[in-house]
Amino acid sequence: MLLTKALDYDLPEHLIATTPAEPRERARLMVVWPDRVEHLRVADLPDLVEPGDALILNQTQVLPARFRGRAIETGGFAEGLWLGDVTQGDALTWHLFLKARRLRAGKRFELLDRGDRPSGYVLELIRRVSDDGVWEAAVEGGHTTPEVLNGIGLTPLPPYIRGARARAGEIVAEDADRRAYQTVVAIEARNAPVLGSVAAPTAGLHFTRELLHAIESRGVRRGEVVLQVGAGTFKPIESEFVEQHVMHREWCSLGGARWAMDHPGRVVAVGSTSARTLESYGRALRGGEQPGAWMETDLLIAPGYAWERVDVLLTNFHLPRSTLLAMVAAIVPGGVERLRALYAEAVMTGYRFYSYGDAMLIVPKIGSSVCAPERR
Template sequence: MLPSADLEYDLPESLIATAPAEPRDSARLLVVRRADPGVLEHRAVRDLPDYVTAGDTLVLNRTRVVRARLEGEREDTGGRVEGLWLGDTDGPSGTWRVMLRSNGRLREGAVVRLTGRSPGAEARITLRRREGDHWVVSVDPEDADLERIGRTPIPPYILRARRARGEAGDDDLDRRRYQTVYASEVEGRGSVAAPTAGLHLTDELLGRLTAAGVRRTEVELSVGVGTFAPITTELVERHPMHPEWCSAPGEAVRAVIETPGRVIAVGTTSARTLESVPDPLGGWVEDGWSGDTRLLITPGYRWRVVDGLLTNFHLPRSTLLAMVGALLPGGVGRLLAIYHEAIDRGYRFYSYGDAMLILP
C-alpha cells in the first residue's frame, strides 16, 4: 500500500507553465530508461525520433477538448458564477450536469445567465437538483452550443498562476494550443481536460516519425474532472476513482498485438486505456472494446501492454504521479528524485509544461 504523503513534493511557483512552448515540439524532454534509471538525458521533444524508432508503435488519445468552462451571473443577485460542463444527462434533452461555484449559496430553482465571448452567445440554465458534487440543470435554449457559450477549460492551477503573475489569458490561443493536432472525437463525448503529453506533437514531427518507420494508432479516453482531483485518502489505493469512458477500437488492438517493436503510450490516458482493455483467457478481443474505466495504477502494478510512456510532469498527490511511478524501478521514490533534478534544471511543470520519456 502506498501512503498518499509519499506523493508530495515542493514546486516553485515560477515553474508552473502558464503558456505552452512555441513551437510545440520545442518543449524540453527528460529521457529516462528503466534499465538504468539513474542516468538522465536532457533533450527536446523534437528529438523523439532518436528514441522512438522503426517498428515501435505510438498510441495516441484522439479525444477533443470541449469548451466546457462556463462563466455567467445569477439573474436574482447579479453575482458571478463559474462552472464546468460535465456532460449531458441521460434524461430529457437540454439537461446538463455541471459543477458550479458562486460567492453566494446556490439553490434549486436559481437561474444563471451564461455569457460567451461572441456577441449574442448566451444561454440560461436553471438549477433543478444537486447530485453529489454537481448540479443537474435545464438549458434554454435546449440546443445551446458549448462552442459558442463555453470557454477553454484551462486547469485551475494555471489560471491561479496567471492571476498571481498579472498575466492576461488569451482564450483564442488556449483554444488552439490546449488541443492536440490530431484531436478528432470520433466516438466519445469529448474531454474537459487535454491529454497533455500529446500537446507537444506537431504534424511535422509525426511525419518524421512515420518516415522513420514508427507505427501509429489511436485510442480514445474522455478526460473527466477527476483528473484534477487530489488524493485525500491516507492510502492511495483507497482513493475513489471517477469513471472515465474510453475506447480501444479493433484497429488499435490489432496494431498493438502485431507491433514488432515497443508500445509507447503518448500520455497517461492512452496508457490507462490500453491497460483497461479486458484480457479474457490471456488474449485481447481483437474487435476492440469500449466502456468506463476506474483503473488505478500504483507501484507494483503488472503492466500488460505499455512498454514506454511520453508524459508531462504531474501534480503532487495525484493518481497520475502514482501511475508514472509504477513504471519505474524504485517506484515513486525514484520518480521524485527525477522530479527534483528537473526542478533544479528549471523544467516547466504541469499541463503546459515540459515532457518526460520513459523507455525500457
C-alpha cells in the first residue's frame, strides 16, 4: 500500500498558473521517457506520436456551474456550485455546494445575475445531503438547469486559481475564462445522466483545431469519450494510505470511440478523465460485463494498477495528495520516487502547475504497448 504522504510536495504560489498559455499549444511539455526527460512544447506533439496511434480526448462540456446569491432574510452573501439535478420541470431541484452563514433547511436565497443583480430565481434549501456541505435545494422561477445556469452561472474555476488571482490582484473577464476553460472538442451532452462537468478536462485545454489536424495528419486516429467531471476530482486523499480512499463516482461514456477497446496500436489518453473512462470500460469488458452507453465509475488508479487500454498519458501537473497524482504515479516508469523527482525538476525549472498550467507526456515503454498482451 502507498502512504498518502508520498504524494506531498511543496509548490511556490507563483507557479500556480492563473491564465492559460497563449496560444494554447505554447504550453511547456515535459516528456517522460523510460530513461530520460525532454523539455518541449505542446506544439511538438505531432513529432511525438506515431502512425497507428489513437488519440483519445474527453469532449465533456464545462457548465457555468458556479453561482452567487444573497440570503433573503439577512442579505448575507452566498456562493455555490451546482453538482447535479434531482428533478426538473416545475419542481426543479438541485444538489449543490453552498458557502454561506448559518445554513438550515428552509433558508432562501435570491440568486444573482453576472452583474450581481437579482435574477428572479430563488433557491430554497430542502435538506443537507452529506456532511461535506452538499445540500438539496429547490429552484423557483426556472424549469431547466441550462436555462438557469446560462442566465446566472459563472465559470467554475477551481478555488486555487481564484485565490491566487485575488492575492496577486489579477482581474480576468468572465468571458475570457469561459472561452479558456473549455476544450475545442467540447459538445453539449445529450441523453446523459449528468448534463455536463463542473471542472474542465484540463489536458484537453492545450489543443487547438490546428494542432489536432497536425496530429491526425501523422496517421493518428482521433476519438472522443465523455466523462462528466464532478467536484470530487478536487477532493484530497485524507486517509493514511491511498488505497483506503473512498473514490468519488462519475458518469462516463465511450461515445463514438468504442473502437478504441480493440485498437491494435498505442492508445494515447489526453488527460486523467479520458484514461479513467477507457480503463473503466476495459475492466468491465474484461470482467464479462456489457456496459451500456453510459456507466458510473469509481475506479481508483494507483501504483500497482494493471493498465487495460492506456499506453501513453498526456496530463497536467496535479495537486498534492490527489487521486489524479496517484494515477500519474501508476504509469510513470519508476513509480512514486521518480514522480517526486520529476515534480521537483518541474518546480526548479519553472513549469506552471494545475488547471491552466503546463503538461507532461508519459511514455512508459518505447515501441510497444504498456498493457499486457492478453489485455488487447
